[in-house]
Amino acid sequence: MARILRINTRERTYEYQDLGEYAGLGGRALTSRMILNEIPPTCNPIGPDNKLIIATGLLAGTLAANSGRISVGAKSPLTGGIKESNSGGMVALKMAKLDLLAVVLEDKPTRDAPLCTIKITKDGVSFEDASDLEGVGTYAASEKLLEAHGQKTGVMLIGPAGETCRLAASIQFTDPRKRPARAAGRGGLGAVMGSKRVKALVFDDAGGLGSEYADKAAFKEAAKRWAQILRDHPVTGQGLPAFGTSILVNILNEAGALPTKNFREGRFDKVAGITGEKMVEYMEARGGRVKEGCHPGCMIQCSQAYHDKDGNYLTSGFEYETVWAFGANSLIDDLDAIAQMDRLCDDLGLDTIDVGNAVVMAMDGGVIPWGDGQAAINLLKRVYDKNDSLGQIIGNGTAFAGEAFGVERIPVVKRQALPAYDPRSVKGVGVTYATTPMGADHTAGYAVCQNILKVGGDIDPLKSTSDNIEVSKNLQIATAAVDATGLCLFVAFAVLDTEDSLDVIAKMISAKYGIDFKASDVAPVGIGVLKDEYAFNEAAGFTKAHDQLPEFFSKETLPPHNTRWEYSIEDLQKAKA
Amino acid sequence: MARILRINTRERTYEYQDLGEYAGLGGRALTSRMILNEIPPTCNPIGPDNKLIIATGLLAGTLAANSGRISVGAKSPLTGGIKESNSGGMVALKMAKLDLLAVVLEDKPTRDAPLCTIKITKDGVSFEDASDLEGVGTYAASEKLLEAHGQKTGVMLIGPAGETCRLAASIQFTDPRKRPARAAGRGGLGAVMGSKRVKALVFDDAGGLGSEYADKAAFKEAAKRWAQILRDHPVTGQGLPAFGTSILVNILNEAGALPTKNFREGRFDKVAGITGEKMVEYMEARGGRVKEGCHPGCMIQCSQAYHDKDGNYLTSGFEYETVWAFGANSLIDDLDAIAQMDRLCDDLGLDTIDVGNAVVMAMDGGVIPWGDGQAAINLLKRVYDKNDSLGQIIGNGTAFAGEAFGVERIPVVKRQALPAYDPRSVKGVGVTYATTPMGADHTAGYAVCQNILKVGGDIDPLKSTSDNIEVSKNLQIATAAVDATGLCLFVAFAVLDTEDSLDVIAKMISAKYGIDFKASDVAPVGIGVLKDEYAFNEAAGFTKAHDQLPEFFSKETLPPHNTRWEYSIEDLQKAKA
CATH class of the missing domain: 3.60.9.10 (Aldehyde ferredoxin oxidoreductase, N-terminal domain)
Structure with a gap:
């Protein structure tokens, strides 16, 4: 065991x-x-x-x-x-x-x-x-x-x-x-x-045997169906393998929800330089690889090898959120510069979302010019020098950098930076940002599915409805359960649209452990995880006052839809499991 | 009106x-x-x-x-x-x-x-x-x-x-x-x-008439007794006028509660260079002034004019907490260097306690050497340049600087720096640091009176008793009331030891406003202020989890008494009005 x-x-x-x-x-x-x-x-x-x-x-x-x-x-x-x-x-x-x-x-x-x-x-x-x-x-x-x-x-x-x-x-x-x-x-x-x-x-797993299956034959059968489910869905079977997560650049820009210039606009006029399609074009021309898995056994293959202009490997795991943070939100439209920053973050050991937005804070605070890729690269490199004060600031992320540079509009929840979907025009994911115990985090309840991609439902992303609260809540529960299995969160695209998917997951768990785990047990697992997390956060000093977006999302409208964040504290509490 | x-x-x-x-x-x-x-x-x-x-x-x-x-x-x-x-x-x-x-x-x-x-x-x-x-x-x-x-x-x-x-x-x-x-x-x-x-x-108050007294004669009589009370008490009538607040340097050092080297010791071996007595010696030798009031009508005259070696005015309002922060806690024993930093803080518009401890963070984080007055001065000067990253860090205070420099032992409550009394050896004031809605603040409930100065009572400063909780609570209430009157908090020394003092204050308020304000109304005023403050903080997201000292005070003992911080969260809540 x-x-x-x-x-x-x-x-x-x-x-x-x-x-x-x-x-x-x-x-x-x-x-x-x-x-x-x-x-x-x-x-x-x-x-x-x-x-x-x-x-x-x-x-x-x-x-x-x-x-x-x-x-x-x-x-x-x-x-x-x-x-x-x-x-x-x-x-x-x-x-x-x-x-x-x-x-x-x-x-x-x-x-x-x-x-x-x-x-x-x-x-x-x-x-x-x-x-x-x-x-x-x-x-x-x-x-x-x-x-x-x-x-x-x-x-x-x-x-x-x-x-x-x-x-x-x-x-x-x-x-x-x-x-x-x-x-x-x-x-x-x-x-x-x-x-x-x-x-x-x-x-070093040499000589390691792993643990056994309680019922290997049953596991094999369920796993086969599981692979089929992932292959059959257009997102996991085609979209993500073809373009990686950066397929979202064009989609969010079209939707008017691609945060641009520190969440001032929902569209980036130079978006063409940073799309997933452009990324694929470069990879194919330069000898990179469009499809890679991040771990053995991955069928989705949304990762890649991105090569520089000279055809040398530059980076991998080059995600939409990274392209956005160092791209649209920084007004940088040079994909190679952004790729260098992705590589730098991996090499320095830094979160691209929090540090990408820290670079945005540096631009908003007048430390470096908007849209200047080389200045942004130089800023990141300062983190290598542990004695460099500016590097210390950037390496501490968005909230810290915003406070260092005297910026008023700091896009964080619970001091963690907002990801690549403007909450005013993707309201379901905004509810997740506000209410997940993790701090602003799209992966905690990815309502972009229902709001934008129309996977697993179709909910108006612009309206401050209870539907957006409800979908965030349900996704937060489901995500917590998925995160307990070790499955990649991207399986959710297929799971949301495939009737027998939860049954199949439950069968795999049952066959592995010799228990009787059912599809109906999945939600209680997710709720249990969230309740543990709420309990810790409460004891650590978090209250509903922390389950909110920064005030500028309520005060400023986002073009082109001119939407505003309108949920009250009390509304948002309904998104908690 | x-x-x-x-x-x-x-x-x-x-x-x-x-x-x-x-x-x-x-x-x-x-x-x-x-x-x-x-x-x-x-x-x-x-x-x-x-x-x-x-x-x-x-x-x-x-x-x-x-x-x-x-x-x-x-x-x-x-x-x-x-x-x-x-x-x-x-x-x-x-x-x-x-x-x-x-x-x-x-x-x-x-x-x-x-x-x-x-x-x-x-x-x-x-x-x-x-x-x-x-x-x-x-x-x-x-x-x-x-x-x-x-x-x-x-x-x-x-x-x-x-x-x-x-x-x-x-x-x-x-x-x-x-x-x-x-x-x-x-x-x-x-x-x-x-x-x-x-x-x-x-x-510009030219032509201003102010407001009238409801009963000027009664006011005059009460005000006369009030002045007498302040003159008669040894602290307000003699100690503070003679040496200013820096009289406390020696007293706290003797008590083993002068935080030294970022709260690692309770005594500073080079204390002789930074005492109130030394300050007076310099002022008298250089043509400074030992007694000044910070506002018209002050009888205590605890302020001063501190001149440099050449006899030129350097600074005023040069308080014990400043001398401590840039002195013992930084291992700097050069009073002139400390005075320059007090002047720099006043000129830059910075809190000496939070910035003094930010300098301590720079020392603990290896940015400048311990005890190096000139390096500390140079650090402060960087705040003049709004584009200087290190200046931005220092100007943001202790919590921020500690996080910038990777320091583990950051002495703050609610992100505000601790003042000049080690809470392990002045437990009553430690209770105040933890529980006041203001963040660590000695002026919110100055139990140094009862713990060390033996004014208004005598409570063992080293023991984790309920007496220290109780005295902090009562002082927090009294302080909130004093802060409503516009009276200097230092009147508390006399008030605590003089039976009719609250009556006299109540009489002055009654005579000014034509109401019937009684000594027994003072505590309810203070309680009301605190309840307002608790209510705001609760809505802002504060909980009892924030009413605590940093964990190193519980984990490390303070020489020479080898005391530790021992109050639980629940204990501390009893100090709240």
Whole structure:
């Protein structure tokens, strides 16, 4: 049976534990329950009482397509609340092979302790000095680690930003092509890892057997149908593979909901330079790859390899939200410049959404000119120098940068930056931004489906209806459940439109664990996760006053639809599970 | 009857109002009630919905000694909660002469609007361009304003820090000797004024008559006894006049409660260089003045004129907390360097406590060396350059600087920096830090009296008793009431030890307003103020989770007494009125 591995980063000791009270939980359900049970809600996020919890989903390591996502949880240094940040990469599969449901980093050494690498194999845990990797970007650092520990290992690591506890620091994961291009980006979890002086975790699954299936034949049958469901849906089977997530650039621009110039407009007049179609054109012309999976077993293949003008690999995991933050919202229309910033963020270990909007704050505050890609690139590079004050500001994300530069219009909820959908013209996702316990986060309840893509329903994105509250609530519940399985959130496109999909997921869980899990059990799982998260946040000092958008969304209308944010605090509370 | 003057800073219009619902309130009681009634609790503190409220106390402009303090209130940019910051200076008296109980700055122009000066006379309000004062320090700016508008006017103004909305920006007030050395320092209220593009308010009381006494004879009699009470008490009559507040340096060091090296020790081995006695020695040798009042009618005279080595005026209002923050807590033992920093803070318009601790964060984060006075001075000077990133960080105060520099031990409550008394060894004031709605603030309930000075009682400062909870609660109530009168808080030393003092204060209020105010009415006033403040903070998103000290006070013991912070969240709630 799967185990929990607890590692004390101060004492450099470790122990394996049975699941105990955590049996039956996976992914975000596990990280959030463990945070609620074990982390003092008012503790210092970079102090000894915080824990960094890495958990696979319930279906990790199985034959189920797209089941290799990983959840990272902690009290967030950025928001001060509970955080689960979800990533692809190799680690979930390696953990499953090592029969580890969760790895928990506890306690912390002193701030001036040397950085270490923690290697995890079937035989246990070893600690190695990583002083030589201090200040080294994740690309060079992961290459060294793979050389030292074997090309088949899976690595999660922080960049210079995490080492210095930047509030927007990510944790990067190596992908199937050994690039540290997948990120648990949001909420500053890299700072938690950095506070524990851990540069990297290396998972070597050699000799690992994983756990068994209770009923392998039944699992195989369900998994086959599951793959069919993903193949058959136009979004997961065609749209995402063809253009990646950046297919959304044109769609949101058309919808008048592509936030432009720090959420002042809903359309970007130079959008043609940054579309998914343009990205594909460049990749095809330069020898990049249009379709890649972020983890083994991915059928959607929405990732890519983006090459520079000279045909050399530049970046991967180059997402719509990144293109937007460094593009439309910064008035930059040079996709190559944006790609360089994506690469820089991955290498520095920074969240592209929070840091993209921090660059926007620098533009709004007059630090660099609007639309100047090279100035923005230069700004990001300053984060490599831990003593550079401007780099310290940018690396701390949007809220911090806005306050540093005296900006009034700071687009954050719970101090986390808003993603790439203007809440005034995609009201369902606006409700999610306001009410998810995570801080502004599109992935917590992606009502863009019903508002814009017309997947799983058709709800007017411009109207302040109760429908938009209801859809956000239901999606937040469903998402929390999906995040417990380790399935990629993008399966939701197919799930929402396919009648037997929840049954099939339930069958896979039942066949894996020998239990009788039903489709009707999915929603209660999601509700349970959210209730854990609400409970932690409440004890940490969050109230309904924090479940709101910044006031400028209520005061300013967004062209071209000239819509405003109109929900009251009390309205919004109805979106909570 | 006294009036309220409302000024719209966007439209540049104004109107006088009767007191209406605010009749009977003064000072902090008025600012806090107005904030509760009129400011949306979740509004952006530097947005148009915040208001800057300047209110005199109920006894302003009367014969009562020490009645010329002023309250400035708003939603705090630093804490996000309610804020009253209290200052001396000339403005309260001028307002009283102009029959103004409160001046309220409302709305705001755009961020790039030119700065203005608002002049208030008996004939009304005029707006004047202040573009020439942009970036100008308060010393030069106030000198120019007094030249332009008359040496008898009273000025309140912001420095470069307020103009750029620094979170630790103060509002400075000219004192009886025309120096802008008195500050409404705490909570970043200078940023609120700056967001409204108001550089200065100039009060010209020529021709103003003030308001009448209902019973002048009775007032005179009570005021005479009041003056006697202040003269007779050893602290207000002798200690404070002789040495100023810096008399506390030696006392707190002896008590083992002088926070040293970012709250790591309770005694500073080089304390001899920064004592009140040393300050007096320098002032006497260099031609400074040991006794000054911060406002007309002050009998305590705890202020001073501190001259540099060459005998030139350097600073005034040079308080114990400033000496501590830039001294013991920074390991700087050069009083002249500290005095330069006090002057710089006044000139920049910065709170010495929050910025002093921001300098401490820079030392703890390795930005400048511990104890290096010149490096600290250079750091402060960077705030003059609005484009300097390090200056932006320092000007945003302790919490911000700590997060910029990756410091784990950040001494703030509600993001406001702790003052000069270690809560582990002055537990009563620690309870105040944790539970006052203001954020860490010694003036909100100064249990140093009972814990250390043995004024008004004798309560063990080291023990985690309910007595320390109780004394903090009672002092918070009494302080809120005192802050409604416009009396200097230092009268509390005498009040606590003098039986008829509350009767005398009540008699003065009764005689001024023709009401029957009794000593027994004082506590309900204080309770009412606190309840208003709790209500605002609750709606702004504060909970008991915010009523706590940072965790390092619970985890680390403080030498020499090796005491720890031990109160639970629930214990602390008992300190709330």
